[in-house]
Amino acid sequence: MITGTFKYAATTTMLGLICVLTACGIEAQQSSNTQSSPSPQHTEFGSVEEARRAVADVIGCEAAPKTDPIINPELAGYTAEYVVCSKRVQVEWFKTEEARNAEQQLYADSTQPLAVVEGKNWMVVDMSEALQESPSGKDLKGLAQELGGQFKSLNGAK
Template structure:
């Protein structure tokens, strides 16, 4: 169980990273720049994305935790679900919104592993929350359902 203080710190850190990355995100979406395509399927809903992830790494049928990142505070336009206490699935209505959220993860100094597809992200925030690794193999998610797997800031599976 994460403390409120640690949760607030992580959420605030991601929100600050989002604010700091806003200039970068705007440049990336200029007509000449375009958004680089991300491999993987497009999901029609958050439920469909969570179902696909659960088929690979197993998730509880009923989530036991609330989303880790507060969508309103972080400024994301996403829907969120959890898979385990420390893995979050994010579904976006557009690839632009997904790209903005991915940039926030790229800009953070916290150890995070992510898999991103056209309109979704799966993020393991275990080490960012200073807890043990979740045990969810996100590399396997990327291999089996598609997507781009990225390890950020020293995230290590043990």
């Protein structure tokens, strides 16, 4: 039987140990919450050609595409630069966030099926389904993962 000073010392030690373990548990939980939900850091490119080269390194682009970009009209005064990767897959690059946002909204409002990869100042858009052409065969989900972008399937695109 523990009596006197030892009883209080044992109780104090146990309370201290519980506090330390509880604090460690809370810190570990906060740390794991932080690690499991990092904010996305999208890749940024300095030009449309730099973006095209990076895309080509991942999914392969034709050296001399036989089609022209499907150029969208100027959107509220914002313009993008476009280059073809292959078939109806095009790379888009934006000088301003406003231009990127306007293009995103244009695609979101479209009723056509589109597969899109969005980066910080660029997009890759596969318009094959929208134009009723055979699939491009490009792995845009893999592209998004490799280049730190986000893949979106709009309006039922596969």
